[in-house]
Amino acid sequence: MIDLPHIQELIQPNESKIVFLVVDGLGGLPSTTTGLSELESANIPNLDNLAKISATGLTTPVSPWVTPGSGPGHLALFGYNPLKYTIGRGILEALGIGIEIGDRQVAIRGNLCTVDPNGIVTDRRAARIPSKQSGPLIKLLDKIDVPNITTSVLPVRDHRFVLLLQGDHLGENVTSNDPESEGLALVKSIALDMDSEKTAVAANIFIEQAGRVLSNSQSANMVLLRGFSKLPTLPSMSNVFKLNAAAIAAYPMYRGIAKLAGMKVLPTGESFSHEVDTLESHFDNHDFFFIHYKPADAAGEDGDFEEKIKALEDLDKLIPRIMDLNADVLVVAGDHSTPSIMGSHSWHSVPLTIHSKLTIGDGVPSFSEKSLSQGSIGRIDATDVMGLSLANAGKLRKFGP
């Protein structure tokens, strides 16, 4: 939507407040035993009531058949064309562990792996070596020196780590050394453009050194690097929409994405109830609040149907505190669906409610995939949710005479 040439000239700032709740992995699919989805199974009276009094619909995150990652899922909701504005895998991994990244850095996602004496990859994930065992190995990697470059290696979880390269003129267009299949030899990382040659040279030196410092380890004796990426430059949604936007998220990755989108990240605690505390205490200071709820996605990803139901019920209990703030616009959306029966993100459309004085109370009976699909908004692109929120907040003027 930021692509739309007219959005900026339509913006008319005002005092009204938007609370934009993103329930990660909100949508689901029916259980094969009950025929009911997680939302249909959960006892969520507050969300059900919200559905009744809101304009409701479903969002298409990227396209009807694209399963989005967290990056495009959120960027689309914030109004960015997710096919145009992308966040590299290395950067997203770094954001996920809360690292501050600068312009002179390239972030790379790393795996510990095993190779045989001939350099043939035998396990691309080193048997998912647990963090306790991988920690000391990652400390060894962190000590590697590459000439003219500052390197640092930070643990993520199990076999995964982030490698940061810092220096001048480091491009990001470098290929992985991962043969992508076990039984094949490591490949050399190469630069895809001239600006990235220094990065490729540094990566290959690092890989060689990694083989040396890990040579005595049984569990993992090599690294695979991929997702070379630099910080993307996104237009700031605070500027484009003339909002004083704040983000409240317990998980670092979502704070990172929000910061890239130009929001002010508010410090908060580790649970959603801490997030709601933060929303309440900062409510007077901003006109847009992105607040993120993670547990629904986490349970869905674990394939735990009952746990996802519980996550939705836990969310429901806190909805009254959010509604009591009487924001001019309250949006409940999801970045993508995460059906428990799939144990992963999916392409399915995602429940949406928008509540304001100017929404038709659609009167749908409950907050569920099927029920919300009958509402007045219908199926819209996720990139249109921001515009609809702004329209309901009175922050958009008429287009054309």
Add this chain to the structure above:
Amino acid sequence: MIDLPHIQELIQPNESKIVFLVVDGLGGLPSTTTGLSELESANIPNLDNLAKISATGLTTPVSPWVTPGSGPGHLALFGYNPLKYTIGRGILEALGIGIEIGDRQVAIRGNLCTVDPNGIVTDRRAARIPSKQSGPLIKLLDKIDVPNITTSVLPVRDHRFVLLLQGDHLGENVTSNDPESEGLALVKSIALDMDSEKTAVAANIFIEQAGRVLSNSQSANMVLLRGFSKLPTLPSMSNVFKLNAAAIAAYPMYRGIAKLAGMKVLPTGESFSHEVDTLESHFDNHDFFFIHYKPADAAGEDGDFEEKIKALEDLDKLIPRIMDLNADVLVVAGDHSTPSIMGSHSWHSVPLTIHSKLTIGDGVPSFSEKSLSQGSIGRIDATDVMGLSLANAGKLRKFGP
């Protein structure tokens, strides 16, 4: 849809007739007391019956969150991409008072205003001075001479007028002299490209002269000019769709838009029943009739819920006369919603019915926002309504082998 590269090669002209009724500001929102929208509150048995036997849905005028003006709202229904084909504010104002505009003219929207002795704007609308008082002032403005340019000034209503500049090489890219806020000094109109310099010079001379001829007036002693625009060139829908298209509209602005779109404007009277007379008497001579109903929008803009109900009921009474013509295709659409509770145009999707031998009688219970949303067309872009009308009229052949 005129953007669609294939539309022209798909056109197969035939004898069938399309009546395309545009109910201005058709959609609404529920009353806060009854919870029912204007359409839900109105007694409209003929429209309800039409809904039952038609294919039904909702249209998105420009995007799910854009509130369209009359220009983009109508152009979209006629198949034009409203972001690509635009009508300037000056031109639309001139069309609204029924002026014929030529290629060598620039139309400008003017306000009478007041300034203090230092040139500070004190009232941008001169207290909305009524037409009776503004008339003599506008006559004074009409006598202003600008070298090498023919100027004319025509009253619109109250403080509003249209200034027409006529001459060679008059571009339209000129900024307003309106500081857009009271308490600020007038700004100089400037040309944004070389082709518009002559226009800017003429505008500034006119403004200076206006200050002189109005200097003795207490009620308004200056003018604000904006919306400098020339006649846009739109592809003719009569040519593109191979239609012999006619327009019937009591209000000049809609006649003007129809003419820009390449329709033949039929003379008609001042009320919708006169329009239906015109439709009946010309029914044999054309294969496409745009017929425009204004009162629903006017009542909505006035924020008069009851009056909008009455406007819809008045329309309903004339539906049988239109249906008795047995057009092959009868479309009832709206250019945008105008909810009475907002007192303005809005972004909400707009009711649509299409009736032909080839439409599914959706059997929805009534002609209302909620009811029509459940029909077989679903939500479509307004730019697709023309194509759907042509398809139902048998005027589009198969695409591809």
